[in-house]
Amino acid sequence: MSEAFQKLQVKKYTKKTYKNPAEARYWKKYKDVVKQKNTHSIMDVAFCNDMPDYLCVAVSAKVDIYKITERLFESDVKAINTLFKFNDVVTTCRLRDSKDLLATGTKEGLVQIFQTKKRLNLRTFTHHKNSINSVAFNSNKVNLASCADENDVAIWELATKDPQHIIEDAHNDYVKAISYHDQNTLMTSSYDKTVKLWDVRNKLDSNSFNYYLEMSDPIENFTRIDEYNYAIANGNYISLIDIRNSDEIVRTINAHQKSIFNVRYDSAKQRLISAGADCHLKFHDLVNEKVMYTVKLPSEVLSFDISSDGQNYALGLVNGTLLIRSKKFTPDEDEEDLDIDPEAMMDKFLSKDHLVQTSKGYKHFYRGQYTKESGMDDIISKSRKKINLQKFEKYLKKFQYKNALNSALEKRSTDITVSLIEELIQRSSLEIAIANRSEEELILLLDFLIWKISDYRFSDILVEVAKIVIDMYSCVIGHSEEVFKKFKELYTKVDTEIDEQKQMLEVKSKLDTLKTCYNIFALSSQS
Numbered sequence: 001m002s003e004a005f006q007k008l009q010v011k012k013y014t015k016k017t018y019k020n021p022a023e024a025r026y027w028k029k030y031k032d033v034v035k036q037k038n039t040h041s042i043m044d045v046a047f048c049n050d051m052p053d054y055l056c057v058a059v060s061a062k063v064d065i066y067k068i069t070e071r072l073f074e075s076d077v078k079a080i081n082t083l084f085k086f087n088d089v090v091t092t093c094r095l096r097d098s099k100d101l102l103a104t105g106t107k108e109g110l111v112q113i114f115q116t117k118k119r120l121n122l123r124t125f126t127h128h129k130n131s132i133n134s135v136a137f138n139s140n141k142v143n144l145a146s147c148a149d150e151n152d153v154a155i156w157e158l159a160t161k162d163p164q165h166i167i168e169d170a171h172n173d174y175v176k177a178i179s180y181h182d183q184n185t186l187m188t189s190s191y192d193k194t195v196k197l198w199d200v201r202n203k204l205d206s207n208s209f210n211y212y213l214e215m216s217d218p219i220e221n222f223t224r225i226d227e228y229n230y231a232i233a234n235g236n237y238i239s240l241i242d243i244r245n246s247d248e249i250v251r252t253i254n255a256h257q258k259s260i261f262n263v264r265y266d267s268a269k270q271r272l273i274s275a276g277a278d279c280h281l282k283f284h285d286l287v288n289e290k291v292m293y294t295v296k297l298p299s300e301v302l303s304f305d306i307s308s309d310g311q312n313y314a315l316g317l318v319n320g321t322l323l324i325r326s327k328k329f330t331p332d333e334d335e336e337d338l339d340i341d342p343e344a345m346m347d348k349f350l351s352k353d354h355l356v357q358t359s360k361g362y363k364h365f366y367r368g369q370y371t372k373e374s375g376m377d378d379i380i381s382k383s384r385k386k387i388n389l390q391k392f393e394k395y396l397k398k399f400q401y402k403n404a405l406n407s408a409l410e411k412r413s414t415d416i417t418v419s420l421i422e423e424l425i426q427r428s429s430l431e432i433a434i435a436n437r438s439e440e441e442l443i444l445l446l447d448f449l450i451w452k453i454s455d456y457r458f459s460d461i462l463v464e465v466a467k468i469v470i471d472m473y474s475c476v477i478g479h480s481e482e483v484f485k486k487f488k489e490l491y492t493k494v495d496t497e498i499d500e501q502k503q504m505l506e507v508k509s510k511l512d513t514l515k516t517c518y519n520i521f522a523l524s525s526q527s
Contacts, residue, residue, distance in 0.1 A: 008393055010419045023292040026269070027283060030313065033068065033077040034324035040089075042316025045303045048095040052307035055314055056102060057322060058090040063104060065095075065116060068312050068326050077324060083119050086112075096137045101158075103144055105132025111146045113158060127154045127163055134178045136186075143200075145186055147175035153188055155200055167204045170196070177221050181243075185210065187230070189219040195232055197243055211243050223263045223272075225286070231272055233260040238274055240286070255282050255291050257500070261301060268310025275301035279496070281315070297323075298450065298489070319489070392420060401433035402441075409444050417448060418458050421465060434468055439480050442473065446486040453490070454497040466490065 040060040048054040055066045057079075063086075064079040088108040095102055095116070102114040109128040114121055130149035137144055143164065144156045153175055155165040171190035178188050181197060189195045197211035198204060217235030224230055225240070229250070232239040238253040238260060258277035265272050271292065272284040281295040281304070303316035315323040389397065392411070395404035401424060408420045424430040437445065449469070453462045470487075477487050 007389065008396065008416075008419060008423055010415050011422075020292050023283070027293045027295070029327040030325040031327070031329065032323060033326045033329070034066065034322060036322045038320035038322065040320055041302055041318050042320065042322050043090060043303060044092045045305045045314040045316045045322075046094050047305050047307040047312065047314070048097065048099045049308050050097040051095075051099045052309045052311065054095060054099045055305075055307075055312070055324065056093045056095050057314070057316065058093040058104065058303075059316075059320075059322070061086040061089055063090055063093050063102065065102070066324065068307075068324070068328060077326075081116060081119065083114055083116075085114075085119070085121055091132050092134050094135050094137060096141065097139065098141070101137075103135045103137060105135050105146060105148070107131045109148060111135060111144070111154075111156070113144070123156075123158065123161060125154070125156050125161065125163070127152070127166065133174065133176050136179050138180050138183055140183045145178050145180065147178045147188060149174045151175065153178065153186075153198075155186070165200060165204050167198065170198075173218070176219060179222070179224070181224070187222065187224075189222050189232065191218040193218055193234065195219060195222065195230075195241070211246050213241055213246055213249070215239055215249075220259065220261050220276075221263055223265050225265050225272070231263045231265065233263045233274065233276075235259060236276070236278075238263060238272070238284075251289070253284060253289070255284065256280065257503075262304040264304060264306050264313075266306050266310045267308070273304070273306060273313075275304045275315070277301075319485075392416070396420070396423070399429075401427075401429045402436065405433040406441055406444065409448050414452055414455075414458065418461060421461060425461075430465070431468060431472075434465070435472060437473075439483060442469075442483055443486055445469065446483070446490060450486065450489050450493050454493060466494075 038059050042057060042059050044056075044058040046056050048056075053068045055068065057064045057066065061084070063083045065081040065083075066077055067080050068077060083102070083104075086104070086106055088106045088110075090104050090106055092105040093102060094104075100116060101122075102116050104112050104114065105128075106112070109126070109130050109132060111125040111128065111132060112121055113123040125144075125146070128146065128148040128150065132146060132148045135144060135146045142158060144158060146154045146156065151169045151171050151173070153167040153170040154163050155167075157164045170188060171192045171194060173190050173192035175188055175190045178186065181187050184199060184201050186198045186200050187195065188198065193215045195211075195213050195215070196209040198209050202208060215232060215234040215237075217237065219232055219234045221233045222230050228242050228244050230241050230243065232241060236254065236256045236259055238255070239249045240251040240253070242250050253272075256274065256276055256278050260274050260276035262275045263272065266283075270286075272286055273281065274284065275281045275297075277300045279297045279300055281297060281301065282291050283293040284290070285292045297315065297317060299317040299319035299321060301315055302318050304314070306313040311328050312324065312326040314325070315321075317323070390407075392404045392407035395401070395407055405417075405420060405424070408417045411417070421430065424433050434445070446469070449462055449466050452458050453466060473483075477484055
């Protein structure tokens with residue numbers, strides 16, 4: 001009789017530890033309700049302030065409007081409205097507090113106002129000649145401010161087509177971000193490394209600002225923390241400023257390896273959130289001055305926003321991926337615990353229905369011990385217990401190695417996939433499993449490599465898999481645009497990891513030098 005098939009022994013790798021497990025649990029409650037891949041980069045995402053369930057997304061020459069509470073399936077949110085009436089790429093978008101109006105800016109320099117319900121174009125403002133970087137509604141619901149890849153700042157009155165104010169040469173370089181501090185003051189920032197606060201009630205010129213502060217690097221974005229404090233993203237630093245004091249920066253945070261494109265403040269959790277070109281989303285505690293939690297993303301973050309109630313956040317990536325995450329549909333563990341009735345639990349325990357005595361004394365264990373064999377006994381052979389095999393194990397049993405690997409990859413379980421790869425290596429069949437793949441099957445494997453190749457727990461084995469994939473498919477990389485993009489992402493991921501490892505080695509060598517110098521100094525002082 002042939003030997004029974006041995007199930008795959010799935011290795012249990014150590015889980016990543018978090019310095020702040022409570023913080024990690026909180027941010028892990030946010031689940032993907034939209035994970036959509038587009039052919040163009042997500043230029044801007046913005047939540048409505050007074051109605052935080054509404055979100056507008058600018059991608060290519062359209063704007064999608066989402067309502068986070070509208071779900072067709074268990075984890076699926078669809079756009080409730082889409083505006084297509086654009087001649088060029090939409091670079092920025094904002095919903096008015098009442099979500100009835102949408103302001104957009106395009107690459108050709110047009111600022112447009114739309115009625116969201118009927119998708120009507122109500123106004124088109126034409127002062128700017130270059131790509132619009134940001135637009136901002138005034139809380140008075142009458143004015144709108146805009147800035148572009150130029151030095152001017154425009155303030156519009158929604159009832160007319162003409163600008164109410166034009167601040168000529170407001171900055172010496174491109175104005176990148178703009179926001180109303182209150183109904184009468186406007187905050188702007190620029191690539192000229194400065195942030196300025198303007199009183200829009202006065203006649204404005206380039207020197208009529210109320211507040212001015214210069215940073216060390218060009219400014220990409222800023223966000224308001226409280227009544228007087230702002231966080232400014234300049235280079236790979238976050239500078240905290242107090243607009244009552246224009247002499248100095250209050251504090252500087254250095255938590256990113258590359259430029260920061262977006263900063264937002266979550267008032268619900270009191271966390272400053274930053275994202276940028278290093279593919280990381282970081283959550284900062286400003287009191288303790290620490291990074292409390294980090295999310296690693298598959299591409300650079302071009303746009304980011306979090307809702308005013310802290311229930312949802314959205315990410316727009318350079319590779320065209322839109323991620324909308326929400327904890328509205330995640331049950332709160334604390335609330336679940338509160339639903340348990342203590343008296344009902346005690347009654348159930350005291351009823352003793354769950355305590356069933358199956359036998360009395362030790363007779364149960366001695367049953368049949370002294371029974372003698374009779375001549376009429378039948379011998380029943382022990383039946384072999386049926387082994388329940390998973391799909392990838394069934395393929396493995398039939399020596400269909402490619403199908404087995406595909407099935408493991410589709411499960412999205414790293415432990416299973418890596419254990420199967422090790423089994424294929426032992427069988428000298430890894431090349432067979434990787435060879436002769438279709439475009440979809442190759443992309444499935446490349447996605448897994450991009451996802452986990454930088455994880456220290458699996459990098460040794462996945463680097464070898466990546467080498468085999470490159471050797472086998474290097475001659476056909478240019479035949480498919482999607483496959484080419486995936487290989488490029490894999491190259492970027494590996495290159496970034498190598499750079500980070502080099503930086504860590506440099507830091508380690510410097511620390512070793514300092515330690516050696518300290519030991520020499522300690523010995524010399526003792527002598």
